[in-house]
Amino acid sequence: MTFIPKPKVAHPSLPKNALGLTRRDYEGALSTLCAGCGHDSITAAIIEACWGISARPENVVKLSGIGCSSKTTAYFVSGGHGFNSVHGRMPSIAMGANAANRDLYYVGVSGDGDSLSIGLGQFCHAIRRNLNMLYLIENNGVYGLTKGQFSASADIGTKAKKGEVNQQPPIDPVLLAMNLGAGFVARSFSGDKAQLVPLIQAGLKYPGFAVIDVLSPCVTFNDHEGSTKSYAYTREHFEPVVQADFVPFQREITADYGAGQAMPVVLHDGSRILLRKLAEDYDPTDAGRAYGYVQEHIAKGEVLTGLLHLRPTDQSEFHALNRTPEQPLNQLPYAKLSPGSKALEKVLARYR
Amino acid sequence: MNPTDTSRPDYFHKVVDCQWACPAHTDVPEYIRLIAQGRFTDAYLVNRKSNVFPGILGRVCDRPCEPACRRGRVEKKPVAICRLKRVAADHKDEFRDRLAPIPQIKNGKKIACIGAGCASLTVANDLMPLGYEVTIFEQFGEPGGLMRTNIPSFRLPQGVLDEEIGAIIDMGVELKLGHKIESMRALLADGGFDAVFVGSGAPKGKELKLPGRQEAAANIHIGIAWLESVAFDHVKSIGERVLIIGVGNTAMDCCRSSLRLGAKNVKVMARKPRQFFKASEWELEDAEEENVQIVINRSPKAFVVEGGKLKGMTFDVMEYDVDARGRITAERITGEEFLPADDVILAIGQENAFPWIERDLGIEFDKWDVPKVDPVTFESTRPGVFFGGDAAFGPKNIIWAVEHGHQAAISVHQYCQGLPVADRLAPGVNLQSRKMGMHEWSYSNDYSPVERRLMPHVSLKERFKKINIEVELGFTAEQAAEEVQRCLNCDVQTIFDAKLCIECDACIDICPVDCLTMTPNGEEAELRTRLKAPAQNVTQALYVSAPLKFTGRVMVKDEDVCVHCGLCAERCPTAAWDMQKSHVKWPHAADQPSATAAAGLKSA
Numbered sequence: 001m002t003f004i005p006k007p008k009v010a011h012p013s014l015p016k017n018a019l020g021l022t023r024r025d026y027e028g029a030l031s032t033l034c035a036g037c038g039h040d041s042i043t044a045a046i047i048e049a050c051w052g053i054s055a056r057p058e059n060v061v062k063l064s065g066i067g068c069s070s071k072t073t074a075y076f077v078s079g080g081h082g083f084n085s086v087h088g089r090m091p092s093i094a095m096g097a098n099a100a101n102r103d104l105y106y107v108g109v110s111g112d113g114d115s116l117s118i119g120l121g122q123f124c125h126a127i128r129r130n131l132n133m134l135y136l137i138e139n140n141g142v143y144g145l146t147k148g149q150f151s152a153s154a155d156i157g158t159k160a161k162k163g164e165v166n167q168q169p170p171i172d173p174v175l176l177a178m179n180l181g182a183g184f185v186a187r188s189f190s191g192d193k194a195q196l197v198p199l200i201q202a203g204l205k206y207p208g209f210a211v212i213d214v215l216s217p218c219v220t221f222n223d224h225e226g227s228t229k230s231y232a233y234t235r236e237h238f239e240p241v242v243q244a245d246f247v248p249f250q251r252e253i254t255a256d257y258g259a260g261q262a263m264p265v266v267l268h269d270g271s272r273i274l275l276r277k278l279a280e281d282y283d284p285t286d287a288g289r290a291y292g293y294v295q296e297h298i299a300k301g302e303v304l305t306g307l308l309h310l311r312p313t314d315q316s317e318f319h320a321l322n323r324t325p326e327q328p329l330n331q332l333p334y335a336k337l338s339p340g341s342k343a344l345e346k347v348l349a350r351y352r
Numbered sequence: 353m354n355p356t357d358t359s360r361p362d363y364f365h366k367v368v369d370c371q372w373a374c375p376a377h378t379d380v381p382e383y384i385r386l387i388a389q390g391r392f393t394d395a396y397l398v399n400r401k402s403n404v405f406p407g408i409l410g411r412v413c414d415r416p417c418e419p420a421c422r423r424g425r426v427e428k429k430p431v432a433i434c435r436l437k438r439v440a441a442d443h444k445d446e447f448r449d450r451l452a453p454i455p456q457i458k459n460g461k462k463i464a465c466i467g468a469g470c471a472s473l474t475v476a477n478d479l480m481p482l483g484y485e486v487t488i489f490e491q492f493g494e495p496g497g498l499m500r501t502n503i504p505s506f507r508l509p510q511g512v513l514d515e516e517i518g519a520i521i522d523m524g525v526e527l528k529l530g531h532k533i534e535s536m537r538a539l540l541a542d543g544g545f546d547a548v549f550v551g552s553g554a555p556k557g558k559e560l561k562l563p564g565r566q567e568a569a570a571n572i573h574i575g576i577a578w579l580e581s582v583a584f585d586h587v588k589s590i591g592e593r594v595l596i597i598g599v600g601n602t603a604m605d606c607c608r609s610s611l612r613l614g615a616k617n618v619k620v621m622a623r624k625p626r627q628f629f630k631a632s633e634w635e636l637e638d639a640e641e642e643n644v645q646i647v648i649n650r651s652p653k654a655f656v657v658e659g660g661k662l663k664g665m666t667f668d669v670m671e672y673d674v675d676a677r678g679r680i681t682a683e684r685i686t687g688e689e690f691l692p693a694d695d696v697i698l699a700i701g702q703e704n705a706f707p708w709i710e711r712d713l714g715i716e717f718d719k720w721d722v723p724k725v726d727p728v729t730f731e732s733t734r735p736g737v738f739f740g741g742d743a744a745f746g747p748k749n750i751i752w753a754v755e756h757g758h759q760a761a762i763s764v765h766q767y768c769q770g771l772p773v774a775d776r777l778a779p780g781v782n783l784q785s786r787k788m789g790m791h792e793w794s795y796s797n798d799y800s801p802v803e804r805r806l807m808p809h810v811s812l813k814e815r816f817k818k819i820n821i822e823v824e825l826g827f828t829a830e831q832a833a834e835e836v837q838r839c840l841n842c843d844v845q846t847i848f849d850a851k852l853c854i855e856c857d858a859c860i861d862i863c864p865v866d867c868l869t870m871t872p873n874g875e876e877a878e879l880r881t882r883l884k885a886p887a888q889n890v891t892q893a894l895y896v897s898a899p900l901k902f903t904g905r906v907m908v909k910d911e912d913v914c915v916h917c918g919l920c921a922e923r924c925p926t927a928a929w930d931m932q933k934s935h936v937k938w939p940h941a942a943d944q945p946s947a948t949a950a951a952g953l954k955s956a
Contacts, residue, residue: 003791007799007917009426011865011885024864036856036925044861191855219856219925231854235902 018054038190038216049200069111069138088119091126106133112153134203140218141229148221159226183311184210201246242306361781373420388836395440410438429804452481459483469497471551471741474757480523491532501580505820554742564655568662575699591694600630603699664692730760777939800837850898852928859920
């Protein structure tokens with residue numbers, strides 16, 4: 001970690017977004033993570049992404065549980081709303097908040113411990129309910145905050161810093177999410193912002209549960225030889241198969257995406273996710289085949305990255321299923337929310 | 353791009369913008385840090401090593417460092433480098449005992465310096481500690497040259513001049529005052545000198561030949577000659593209405609001196625609009641603060657004389673077409689204007705003149721009748737005769753003359769040892785890590801957002817009471833303490849070792865000014881467009897690493913607005929980045945290997 005805060009000086013020609021804000025306006029408090037932690041890079045990617053989609057800071061809700069990853073919500077968008085919940089219970093808090101105000105961007109930041117061990121049930125049910133949020137797993141394969149024990153995402157055969165070899169099979173959040181029917185499932189790497197930033201933007205805009213499993217090396221406890229989640233190992237084995245570029249509604253497409261290869265997916269606000277297949281035989285829209293493909297490559301020791309599965313049209317989002325009004329519940333007049341004791345009497349009378 | 357070759361001393365030297373821009377390569381960040389620590393004498397000596405006259409230059413330097421200062425690119429106003437130099441000079445203690453000792457036993461070589469200005473004094477300053485016997489010939493009764501005669505005492509007090517010149521003269525220089533050299537031939541033949549240095553300045557003010565010039569001669573003055581008369585108390589008054597022709601720094605000194613000698617209405621007449629003025633912006637501001645009116649687009653036409661007395665001047669009113677790049681493409685006269693005046697001062701430039709150098713001595717002159725001088729060795733076409741300061745290449749300013757003096761002293765030293773004058777020690781750079789321990793750097797790496805401090809002035813009421821009341825009061829202790837923190841420590845360099853990098857992005861994410869990028873390599877022009885913040889300032893280098901081990905990308909640092917906060921190094925988990933202080937070794941005469949050492953090097 002560092003004790004020296006980032007000074008309040010910026011590049012004089014820093015670009016501004018539609019709100020007239022620079023990237024610096026989306027920063028948060030001084031990070032207390034280890035220098036070189038992958039989580040800090042993900043924080044920077046979130047900052048870049050929120051700036052890029054011109055999200056109003058006050059419209060961003062940051063939620064987390066416990067762990068190194070869960071500390072990071074303090075390090076971005078200091079103008080947003082934040083909630084540090086109980087270990088593994090962040091999805092419940094997100095659920096409640098989202099139910100009350102559907103108009104905000106919900107960013108949950110969790111880790112492999114928070115999501116795949118103590119919070120596994122919560123994670124699964126958030127997917128099942130198709131909560132409209134972006135769920136980031138900062139995945140480093142170890143419990144960094146308690147000095148580097150294996151987590152549930154540690155691969156078989158990976159070595160701990162003190163030499164112990166892991167023998168239990170990992171839980172893969174991508175396969176799990178696909179299995180449970182999530183509509184937006186991605187994997188990325190903290191060291192690849194070109195891939196990660198547009199994924200976060202697309203995930204924020206996606207109307208439903210969007211999960212990104214971000215490999216985020218633990219520079220202190222899991223960056224040694226023999227680790228399968230080190231910077232070196234990840235660089236060597238990661239294989240982008242689908243590049244997702246996010247195109248905000250306001251901006252014209254200027255880059256040449258190679259016609260025929262890019263598949264535009266139009267979101268509800270007119271913005272688009274452009275899917276570019278980097279592997280010919282891969283179809284990210286077909287959940288079943290995608291599942292098989294990813295599983296096959298995991299067996300070969302390859303780490304596939306990109307937007308691995310996207311369900312282009314999603315009618316099963318939580319608010320859609322529950323037919324809640326367009327206006328957020330917390331903005332409805334009290335009389336409308338609570339019809340009063342007479343109405344209750346009427347309802348009860350039906351059962352008498 | 354190829355990996356940046358940081359073994360060239362120029363690379364890191366250029367990052368220190370102020371030091372790179374300074375003709376004498378003063379180690380600015382180092383002396384500012386010393387001031388911050390209250391070590392004023394040390395700060396003074398760091399200055400003196402390169403610029404010899406910190407007290408003088410801290411008041412009247414042309415400050416090429418300030419427009420170059422990186423702070424000016426980060427938030428518009430540069431660090432008040434010049435004013436801080438004065439802080440060091442004002443608060444220093446006795447320093448003479450810390451100068452190089454003067455050998456009692458001389459080396460037997462005698463050097464003549466002509467003119468006791470800053471160039472000759474620098475030559476003496478560099479050669480005296482090496483055992484030379486230096487004689488300076490000065491036409492006036494006091495040493496200092498144009499520093500004394502042309503810069504008014506309300507900008508540069510005599511006491512400051514005397515102290516800094518005295519420090520050199522007291523090394524044992526033989527100073528021959530009131531001794532004008534009338535013949536170079538005689539000096540070379542009979543003087544008994546081993547080498548001659550000409551530092552006689554550019555003492556001839558340019559003339560303006562217009563109708564009426566002769567008739568009204570009594571009230572028309574040549575700027576530098578008039579300032580000289582004022583400096584020596586020969587002129588004590590001037591008329592109420594004064595016109596100054598020309599708008600350079602001499603014009604600013606003339607108009608402000610006039611106000612102190614009784615003028616009530618002073619106008620500075622400029623041919624062109626303000627963007628073409630030669631005067632430094634701060635000198636213009638200081639004159640305007642004293643209610644001098646600067647009139648633009650007036651071209652002198654004639655002196656108006658009635659009954660043998662000057663009545664005023666007529667001017668053509670000019671109009672200019674300026675293109676997008678700021679150049680004048682056409683000019684027209686749109687009218688004529690008469691302005692009454694009691695006195696006119698001509699400040700339209702000056703030249704060097706050598707009526708006293710015979711043209712058959714082997715010292716060649718070019719078609720403008722200026723001596724041919726080597727721009728590196730400052731040697732004329734006659735071996736053993738050197739030129740420096742304004743005498744060499746025409747009017748520049750003090751800091752240039754000082755550097756000429758340093759370089760000429762190296763040549764004199766080589767020449768007197770029988771070594772080729774072109775054999776000169778190359779500059780070098782030393783680098784030393786500033787890491788102290790965990791989260792500790794041995795320099796003040798915080799960015800201070802404080803704005804540039806303003807120099808306090810004597811009130812307009814007080815300052816005109818006497819001609820030698822210094823207008824600038826110098827920074828207060830509080831101002832100095834704040835201003836020093838504005839320095840970005842550009843000499844504490846960001847050094848990158850590609851072998852150690854694990855490409856974690858930590859440095860890129862933390863850099864407050866977005867000057868770092870990891871990206872596939874490319875040609876410079878194209879690479880500049882792909883950086884995290886566009887690198888549009890092509891005068892500032894890109895620092896490009898060797899290919900990184902995992903991806904083959906390169907780490908690129910745009911040097912332009914780096915604030916040297918050290919956070920890249922602070923955040924780097926593998927110490928691939930380090931903050932290292934660069935020390936530019938800019939050789940002077942004393943650093944040259946001696947003849948015996950040089951011979952030893954050759955035979956080895």
